[in-house]
Amino acid sequence: MKVGSSSLRTAEGRLDADLATHLIDAVADLRERGVQVVFVSSGAVAAGLAPLGLRQRPIDLPRLQAAASVGQGLLVHTYQRRLAARGLAGGQVLLTPDDVVERARYLNARGTLETLLGLGAIPLVNENDTIATEELRFGDNDRLAALVASMLGAQLLVLLTDVDGFYEGGEVVPRLTELSSAIARHSRRPGSDVGSGGIASKLEAARIAAFSGAHSVIAHARAENVVHRTVLGEEIGTWCPPSRHRPESRKLWIAFARTPRGRIVVDKGAARALIERGSSLLAVGVEEAEGAFTVGDAVDVVHDGRVLGRGLSGLDRETVERVRGRPTEDLAEAGEPTRAVIHRDSLVVLPHVP
Numbered sequence: 001m002k003v004g005s006s007s008l009r010t011a012e013g014r015l016d017a018d019l020a021t022h023l024i025d026a027v028a029d030l031r032e033r034g035v036q037v038v039f040v041s042s043g044a045v046a047a048g049l050a051p052l053g054l055r056q057r058p059i060d061l062p063r064l065q066a067a068a069s070v071g072q073g074l075l076v077h078t079y080q081r082r083l084a085a086r087g088l089a090g091g092q093v094l095l096t097p098d099d100v101v102e103r104a105r106y107l108n109a110r111g112t113l114e115t116l117l118g119l120g121a122i123p124l125v126n127e128n129d130t131i132a133t134e135e136l137r138f139g140d141n142d143r144l145a146a147l148v149a150s151m152l153g154a155q156l157l158v159l160l161t162d163v164d165g166f167y168e169g170g171e172v173v174p175r176l177t178e179l180s181s182a183i184a185r186h187s188r189r190p191g192s193d194v195g196s197g198g199i200a201s202k203l204e205a206a207r208i209a210a211f212s213g214a215h216s217v218i219a220h221a222r223a224e225n226v227v228h229r230t231v232l233g234e235e236i237g238t239w240c241p242p243s244r245h246r247p248e249s250r251k252l253w254i255a256f257a258r259t260p261r262g263r264i265v266v267d268k269g270a271a272r273a274l275i276e277r278g279s280s281l282l283a284v285g286v287e288e289a290e291g292a293f294t295v296g297d298a299v300d301v302v303h304d305g306r307v308l309g310r311g312l313s314g315l316d317r318e319t320v321e322r323v324r325g326r327p328t329e330d331l332a333e334a335g336e337p338t339r340a341v342i343h344r345d346s347l348v349v350l351p352h353v354p
């Protein structure tokens with residue numbers, strides 16, 4: 001379950017302790033009924049503004065980090081105090097993208113979350129904003145929440161926000177199955193002035209959850225009994241079902257944890273080899289490389305204008321430009337790198353985007 005900054009701050013720019021308490025009570029109720037809940041909470045920056053005398057969300061990184069540092073403590077304190085009143089413990093878990101992208105760190109983070117849940121505690125998750133930089137941050141917590149849901153094999157991702165759901169044509173869409181086209185239509189809409197993701201990042205999060213086999217609900221944080229109603233599967237907000245065609249879940253982190261830094265356009269033969277045979281992408285099938293990516297960066301693999309998948313590049317862009325279209329034997333003779341442009345273990349193919 002995730003709640004956004006826009007919901008958690010009051011009109012005066014402080015943390016809305018009433019809503020925080022109300023949501024924690026709902027989490028505690030679920031926990032008492034045996035439902036395991038991870039609580040991803042935004043609002044560190046928002047909660048840190050007033051105590052630091054800042055009128056609005058700063059745009060410079062040092063002050064954002066400072067606000068998050070002050071606000072995160074307040075947030076967790078508020079949650080832990082209420083959980084304690086209900087006889088429960090809350091454990092703070094602050095994540096960075098590397099905790100999801102790097103396999104060893106991913107397993108480590110997953111272990112921590114599973115242990116907390118196993119001990120009956122409520123993990124209180126946020127991005128580690130105090131040390132996050134522009135280049136290395138999730139930015140919005142929707143994606144972070146979806147990745148955590150994927151990591152834990154959750155059944156349901158609840159995204160609580162300040163609107164009743166995903167709107168189109170002036171009405172809330174009750175059930176959304178065509179996530180990709182909705183994302184394409186809404187990718188440029190900004191969010192509220194304090195939230196950072198907007199609706200597009202919620203739809204992206206729903207897509208990640210769908211690929212992981214989880215349902216998602218986008219609903220208003222202040223709707224009556226919203227948490228219980230979503231868990232009971234009642235009609236509320238916008239419901240996104242899981243995808244029927246899922247890539248291997250262990251590869252989801254490759255596809256979604258990092259923002260792609262470039263695109264690699266491949267020919268028809270390579271596209272077929274990737275989709276049908278699960279092959280690595282070799283230089284010979286590459287037609288073009290776009291963007292300033294380096295070794296280990298996420299890149300989209302494109303054929304015929306369609307994104308086929310995403311992978312971690314084994315070569316930097318300049319090298320891909322040099323080796324593209326050339327068979328491995330030629331490269332060996334010329335003393336060029338012969339390794340795959342993207343190794344199959346670092347490549348996730350998304351043939352059926354919902």
Ligand SMILES: Nc1ncnc2c1ncn2[C@@H]1O[C@H](COP(=O)(O)OP(=O)(O)O)[C@@H](O)[C@H]1O
Nearest residue numbers: 004005006161166167191192195196197198199
């Ligand atoms: N089609 C849409 N449906 C719903 N909300 C939308 C839509 N387009 C833009 N929005 C905006 O997205 C905002 C929610 O995103 P955001 O501010 O990032 O929330 P949060 O802080 O909860 O993550 C809404 O307040 C709304 O203004």
Ligand SMILES: N[C@@H](CCC(=O)OP(=O)(O)O)C(=O)O
Nearest residue numbers: 005042043044045195196197
């Ligand atoms: N990690 C940040 C949240 C970033 C953010 O604004 O997220 P969201 O409101 O979910 O779009 C914070 O705690 O302030």
